[in-house]
Amino acid sequence: MRNFRALSLAVSLFFVSVAANSQEDTASDEEVSPLDQTVPVADEAVTDAPVAEEDALAPEPAKEAVTEEDALREFARFRQLLADRNFDEADVSAKRVVEMSIKVFGPQSRETAKALNNLAIVQHNNKQYSAAIQNFTSAIEILEAVYDRLNGELVNPLKGLGSAQLSSGRPDQAVRSYRRATHITHVNEGPHNIEQVEILEALAEANVRLGEVETARDTLDRIHAINVRHFSNDALGLLPSLMRRADWQHRAGYFNDERMTYRRAIRIIETASSKNDPRLVTPLIQLGRSYYYYEPITDGSSSRAGLAASGEPYFRRAVRIAEGAEDLPWLERAKAQLALADYYTGTETHNRARRMYAQIWEDLSLDDDRLEMRKELLQTPAPLREGVLPQYAGSASTGESDSQFLTGVIQVDYTVSNRGRVRNIRTEATPVEFTDMQRMAHREIRARVFRPVIEDGEPVESGNQVFRHEFYYTKGQLDDLQRKKAQAEKEKSR
Incomplete structure (x- = not known):
């Protein structure tokens, strides 16, 4: 036992x-005898097949004890x-x-x-x-x-x-x-x-x-405090938790905090080792990518383009370290080069992007393993910047049981040009009444920049791309939208 x-x-x-x-x-305070208690096991519904009369009357064969x-x-x-x-x-x-x-x-x-x-x-x-x-x-x-x-x-x-x-x-x-x-x-x-x-x-x-971003931020601070306490005598041991913290800060939209966390990770590696340590490659790339995003600016003194441009030194340094590290796996080196090429696509420096994509294509064509990775990395459009769409049409705490939430879908069909920009965009909502969610998905895909598909070392246009966003809503929300729509149509017909 x-x-x-x-x-x-x-x-x-x-x-x-x-x-x-x-x-x-x-929990019940009363003790329940196993002989008097059964445990319901949840399963998918199964339709019972008809039982022949002779089978129903036949005695069951004796079963051996388990x-x-x-x-x-x-x-x-x-x-x-x-x-x-x-x-x-x-x-x-x-x-x-x-x-x-x-x-x-x-x-x-x-x-x-x-x-x-x-x-x-x-x-x-x-x-x-x-x-x-x-x-x-x-x-x-x-x-x-x-x-x-x-x-x-x-x-x-x-x-x-x-x-x-x-x-x-x-x-x-x-x-x-x-x-x-x-x-x-x-x-x-x-x-x-x-x-x-x-x-x-x-x-x-x-x-x-739930949309409770400040509460999530407080929780992240608790996690960080616990990790700092646990790794007080092991700065390098803190690195995985710092990388996770930066990822969470990114998802919550705290991009300035995210950049500070990556810089701290970089300082820890530089202090413990050197400024050319291969472990710097990943945080440098992520720090560069963080500049694709920006927090709202109240004084209008900065622009999104300026923020994106300021990420270039980190991509270039990551590539320099990756190319100089003999023991770094070829895939990590290729990903560092790809991050810089993507940056050039994002900032519309297309000649540099094409040259780098061509070199990466050639490097990933040397053997079967690299060809497989080439297919994964270069033959499907990859977004360089992704916004977050809401998962709920209203509040996530509206319903009181699982059955009160229904699932809707926004489907976006589009084309990615050879310069990574979105063209020929078309959206559809199910149910059709959720036009606000449809507009948000439309704007999100329209704003994205993609790594274009690469064929024979050259960026090409790729059509028939599909994005699906599932969201939750309640029947009451749908009824309200249908009522407003009917009222608007009635007033329009007067």
Whole structure:
């Protein structure tokens, strides 16, 4: 039994990599006998096939008792299917593990909770979010009954639950789950534990999706303080957290803060090593790219073009370091050169861009591995600058249940010219009433600049490009828009 428990815990810890959200649950104070309790396992709906009369009356064959060894073998098979990313078969195997766990250990057991958690992980990967939410919740309720509401084993299923809720369009619910998971880590590991960082990052993501950018910023500051404390004697160890912090600052629109964070990472590397250390390449490229974006300027003293131009020294330095580092992998060198070529496209220095694209094309044509990467990097338009479109037509906390949110789609068809500019743009909204969201998507794609498709070393035009943006809305919002539209048409006809 100890082996099965250890394996179950290992998979839970390994495969739940994104923090998850949970509703506040109330655990019963009464003990429930496993013989009197059943565990509902959420699954997709299945239509029952008709049963022949002779089959219905035929006695069932005797079934052999399930042993712990049987459960252990099926669990090992489940792990292998996950490792192979065969999620459909892993889903079937996970359900078998749940059934075996209930028979061997009982429905109200730690092992059954872990089995339900693993099933929910697979369902989340298969985008069966409602089923995943139900099974994460069942796992949480069992662990609360086995232990208590503050036990550390609740953290993983809470993280999984939050992730499923976030993916299903309910960041408001995810926030509650992440906060509860964070509180449990504080109780068990202390308020400054490094393990909570992953949960806090997911919490910040939920805040961003809710439009609570300042709250997300406060959460990022908490994460940074924890990392600084943890890596107080290891400046280089702080680098991964600084890079993640800069990425979050970018997503939240704090571009000036993002640039400060990348500069700090660069200073740490230069102080610990040298100004030609290959580890400088990535933060230099990211610092250069940050100048494609700008925060609102109240005095009108700066322009977007000026900001973009100021990123050039960082791209050029990254290329110089990459080309001078003999041990740097060829792919990293190519990406540094590509970043500079993209910069020239963005600033409409097209002759320089074409020369660099031609050289990169040639360098990526030397063997099969490079040809495969050439196809990925150069034969599909890649946006150099992307804005963030809202995920909700209104407030993300409007609804009180998952069923109250519906999914709409904005589709944008367009062409990318050989200079990376958007042409022939056409947008369509479903439902058609969400014209404001349609206009925002239209403006966003129109403003983008792309790395053009490269063929035989030359930039070419690429048509039939499609961008799809999914957003959430409520039936009440749609009814309101339809009512306003009908009223406007009525007044127009008078």
